[in-house]
Amino acid sequence: MPDTRLTDEQESLRRTVAEFAREVVAPVAAQHDENKTFPYEVVAAMASMGLFGLPFPESYGGMGGDFFTLCLAIEELARVDSSVAITLEAGCSLGAMPIYRFGTQDQKQQWLPMLCSGEALGAFGLTEPEAGSDAGGTRTTARLDDDTWVLNGAKAFITNSGTDITRLVTVTALTGTTAAGNKEISTIVVPVPTPGFTAEPAYSKVGWHASDTHPLTLVDVRVPEANLLGERGRGYANFLSILDEGRIAIAALAVGLAQACVEESVAYARTRHAFGRPIGANQAISFKIAEMEARTHVARTAYYDAAARMASGRPFKKEAAIAKLVSSEAAVTNAREATQIHGGYGFMNEYPVARHWRDSKILEIGEGTSEVQKMLIARHLGL
The missing domain is CATH 2.40.110.10 (Butyryl-CoA Dehydrogenase, subunit A, domain 2)
Structure with a gap:
């Protein structure tokens, strides 16, 4: 199995984006969600950090990182707001990556600098x-x-x-x-x-x-x-290859949402009391959260593996499909369980788990449904 340990640079980037998500994204996430408004001020801040240029060479205005690093940033953003995370994911892996992978030199010079800078979206x-x-x-x-x-x-x-x-x-x-x-x-x-x-x-x-x-x-x-x-x-074949890469990024987004559901549930289970004690003291709750954590860990391992295979030049199509499948299902299941743990409060939009619940379902549909992922996996097994 490829080495999936984070380098010092990757860990530093992950921590930086996590802090940004908490301090910049989180305070306005609920408002943008309620008003259904595009978060231009957040996107501008992400652009100033260079996030839209993460996986692209410096010669085109990028940060010189790799796709794995982009996935780490997407995961951290999704722990706070999936809308912001998908804006970055789509901007990089769907908007700019086709230009980078298949464009002529003139096309790259024309489009990539503005896309990498975040001043424009594709x-x-x-x-x-x-x-x-x-x-x-x-x-x-x-x-x-x-x-x-x-x-x-x-x-x-x-x-x-x-x-x-x-x-x-x-x-x-x-x-x-x-x-x-x-x-x-x-x-x-x-x-x-x-x-x-x-x-x-x-x-x-x-x-x-x-x-x-x-x-x-x-x-x-x-x-x-x-x-x-x-x-x-x-065109069709080229876009299919772009989707293979994009599935890893969507898996990262799903893992971020799944992890957020764990963290929100742990915090709630510690502070919410019923029958004289925290609800987390009940095995029915603590075991449910333990399963959520295990589910998230497995999903993260799957997308790390797919991303590491891609970075090392090894075949990754099957692994990307597996990562997309298990991560999206983990996100949907964790969101449902987190809502249940929160009880009536989980149905109130003032609690983040309500937004995670609504945001999770599309992950089993976009960039290849779960059924498509199963079809791809089966084909690799010779079926």
């Missing part, structure tokens, strides 16, 4: 109203008109796509048919704003209220031919 336009888990069902089209791509279609559930600082959305689109008669899917960078591109009104969501999520409409959107990202016809 989005990842894969999902469509009729193409979720079946991403190969893409219907958005892009045709060449001389030296210009003309895009038409719709995207759904796109994070960071409608903020005041969103500057690009990379979309998958049908660009033709292969020699074998299959759909040719390519990826094209759409700058924001561009005529014909519309971020429709934000969704009314169960959770992640302070995260920006919109359906998108593209009507005769015209962008230069040079905005093709990566090789023509490789």
